[in-house]
Structure formats: structure tokens, C-alpha cells
Amino acid sequence: MKILLTGASGFIGSHLKTALNNNGHEIIECSRQSGVDFNQQLNADAWLPLLEGVDAVINAVGIIVETGSQKFDIIHHQAPVALFTACAQAGVERVIQISALGVDEQAFTPYQLSKKAADDHLRAAQLSSFILRPSLVYGAGGASMKMFKQLAGLPVIPLVGDGQYQVQPVHISDVVATVQACLKQEASTGSQTLDVVGAKALSFKDWLQAIRAAAGKRPAPTLPTPFSLMLGVAHIGRYVMPMMSPENLRMLQAGNTADVKPLAQLLGCSPLTPEQGLKR
Ligand SMILES: NC(=O)c1ccc[n+]([C@@H]2O[C@H](COP(=O)([O-])OP(=O)(O)OC[C@H]3O[C@@H](n4cnc5c(N)ncnc54)[C@H](OP(=O)(O)O)[C@@H]3O)[C@@H](O)[C@H]2O)c1
Numbered sequence: 001m002k003i004l005l006t007g008a009s010g011f012i013g014s015h016l017k018t019a020l021n022n023n024g025h026e027i028i029e030c031s032r033q034s035g036v037d038f039n040q041q042l043n044a045d046a047w048l049p050l051l052e053g054v055d056a057v058i059n060a061v062g063i064i065v066e067t068g069s070q071k072f073d074i075i076h077h078q079a080p081v082a083l084f085t086a087c088a089q090a091g092v093e094r095v096i097q098i099s100a101l102g103v104d105e106q107a108f109t110p111y112q113l114s115k116k117a118a119d120d121h122l123r124a125a126q127l128s129s130f131i132l133r134p135s136l137v138y139g140a141g142g143a144s145m146k147m148f149k150q151l152a153g154l155p156v157i158p159l160v161g162d163g164q165y166q167v168q169p170v171h172i173s174d175v176v177a178t179v180q181a182c183l184k185q186e187a188s189t190g191s192q193t194l195d196v197v198g199a200k201a202l203s204f205k206d207w208l209q210a211i212r213a214a215a216g217k218r219p220a221p222t223l224p225t226p227f228s229l230m231l232g233v234a235h236i237g238r239y240v241m242p243m244m245s246p247e248n249l250r251m252l253q254a255g256n257t258a259d260v261k262p263l264a265q266l267l268g269c270s271p272l273t274p275e276q277g278l279k280r
Contacts, residue, residue: 001183002053006030006038006083007060011142012098012134012175016058019176025183028054031061038079039069047086056094056183057087064111065242072114080118084125093187095129096179097122101168101195101256103133108254109247123191130182132175134196135256138277139172147243152211157220160249161227163205168197168257171277174267181266194266195258199273204252207274214278227253 003020007013008029017027028050030036038061041047051057059080063070080097087095103115119131138145151157178196202210209219231246238245264270272280 001055002026004028004054004057009033013060015172015176016179038075041079043082044086044089047083051086051090054092057092058096060098065245072110076114077117081121084122088126095127096182097131099131099133101133101135109251126189128187128189129191131193132196134170134175136167136169137172137175138169148211152208157208157222159222159224160230162224164203165253166201166255166257167204167207168201169274170196170198171272174271177267196263197258197260199260199270201257210274
């Protein structure tokens with residue numbers, strides 16, 4: 001297949017690129033590194049030249065915080081909608097949109113709402129599409145994993161709140177396997193939405209201890225910090241560590257879990273547990 005892969009230089013995109021190349025697909029890379037800026041791709045005409053002969057499109061572009069020229073509404077909503085419109089015009093057989101867990105009727109942050117606007121548009125389009133909603137993705141090269149490893153490696157682990165909110169991390173290899181399975185499905189006009197989660201949910205506190213254990217370290221004491229205090233810190237901390245924005249803390253606290261059965265059915269096997277994934 002000839003596949004246009006947006007976000008090909010990112011964490012998820014680069015793993016997809018390697019796997020799809022290895023499977024013999026022809027990949028057209030798309031990111032600012034390869035000269036395509038979503039800020040300039042706001043109508044279908046801008047996308048059509050990139051879609052010549054393309055069988056499938058995978059959109060793996062996203063930002064976790066807004067900066068000067070990087071706005072949620074443009075990057076997550078307006079540019080993808082222009083891309084989907086162009087896909088319908090060009091007769092692209094399959095669109096795979098990398099959304100995120102929590103991008104549903106309960107969405108409440110600007111990150112989630114901007115992604116939801118694009119997902120809703122894609123669901124209504126005359127296209128064969130998969131909307132994949134990954135939970136926290138971990139594996140080699142992931143920015144969040146780097147931050148969690150640093151946290152988990154401290155002699156005392158600071159927690160936002162009590163750390164009991166649930167997460168269901170999914171290993172990057174399962175995200176890649178999911179995209180590959182979607183590409184193999186029969187094309188039919190219609191949209192399917194799938195939560196892409198790991199085999200097991202656990203508390204955020206246990207997740208950090210599991211990362212520690214995988215590094216061969218004993219469990220460390222934890223230091224719960226009042227959520228309201230952390231929100232205050234995040235207002236300033238976001239300038240040092242952009243991922244630590246108040247909205248991201250709120251999303252973490254809201255929990256990030258889903259039923260794993262539909263994913264296991266698509267894959268034909270269970271995705272990895274955190275213990276299995278962290279060994280990789
Ligand atoms: N990682 C996770 O845990 C996770 C969980 C759930 C959902 N997701 C979603 O999965 C998608 C990919 O996430 P990721 O972790 O791979 O992110 P990432 O590593 O930050 O990669 C983001 C990609 O988007 C591209 N990009 C950013 N701004 C752009 C622009 N203006 N124009 C064109 N390309 C642009 C980047 O390339 P350049 O910088 O070269 O432009 C990069 O290739 C995102 O939509 C994210 O919301 C991720």
C-alpha cells in the first residue's frame with residue numbers, strides 16, 4: 001500500500017514508519033521535518049497533491065500543550081478536517097486517525113475537545129475510517145515515559161494527589177499492531193472507534209513503582225501532594241516541563257481506562273500487561 005503518514009517524525013509515527021516499511025508499504029512522510037506544516041494545510045486543495053496514488057492515510061500528528069504557533073484547534077481540528085475532506089475527494093480507501101482515550105462525550109480539556117471535533121467530522125464523512133483512542137503509550141522514545149522514568153527513579157516519589165487514579169498504559173508495539181490490523185480490515189464506508197489500552201489497569205502510583213521495578217530498583221516511598229497545590233505549581237511548572245500543564249494533570253486525575261476486549265478481539269490476542277511491556 002502507498003500510505004501517507006502524518007506525524008512520521010514523532011514517537012508513535014516513527015514506530016509506525018519502521019514497522020510499515022518493514023511490511024513492504026510505501027510511506028509518504030509528513031511532518032514539519034519533511035516540509036509539511038499543518039498550520040499551512042487548512043484546505044483540501046493543500047492536501048490533494050500529497051494524496052496522489054495514496055491508498056491509506058494515518059494521522060499521527062498531535063501536540064500535548066499549546067505554544068506560540070502551535071494551537072490545538074489548528075493542529076488537531078482544522079488541518080485534519082481539511083485532510084479528511086481531501087481524502088474523500090481523492091478516493092483514499094482508508095483513514096486511520098490517532099485520537100486519544102477520553103476523547104468522547106466526557107471530553108473536557110481543550111486538547112480533548114479539539115481532537116473530538118476532528119473525530120466527529122471523520123465519523124460523519126463518506127470514508128472508511130478507524131478512530132483509535134490510545135491510552136498512555138509507552139516504549140522506546142516516548143516523551144511521557146522519559147518523564148515517568150525520571151519520577152520513578154527518585155528516592156522519594158512525589159505524587160499528584162494520592163496517586164490512586166487509574167491508568168491503563170499500552171505498549172507502543174500494541175499500538176503498531178492495532179494500526180497494522182486496521183490496514184488489513186476490509187474497506188467499507190463507515191467509521192469504527194476503538195480504545196487502544198493495555199491488558200491491565202493500575203493506579204498511577206503502582207505504574208511508577210512498576211517502572212522502578214523494571215529498572216531493578218526496590219519500591220520507593222511516595223509523597224502524596226494535595227491536588228490543588230500541584231495545580232498551582234503546574235501553572236508555573238508548565239514553562240519548564242510543558243507536559244505538566246494544569247489541563248494534563250486534570251486529565252490524569254480523571255483516569256484513563258477502558259474495556260480491553262474489543263482491542264484483543266481485533267488483535268486476536270491480549271495486548272501486553274505493564275509488566276510484560278516494561279520488560280521490552
Ligand atoms: N504518546 C501518547 O502517550 C499518546 C496517547 C494518546 C494519544 N496520543 C496521540 O497520538 C498522536 C501522536 O503522539 P506522539 O506521542 O507520537 O507525539 P509526538 O512524539 O509529539 O509527535 C508529534 C508529531 O506531530 C508532528 N507535528 C507537530 N506539529 C506539527 C505541525 N504544525 N505540522 C506538522 N506536523 C506537526 C511532529 O513532527 P514535527 O515536529 O517534525 O512537525 C511529530 O511528528 C497525537 O495525536 C497524540 O495526541 C499519544
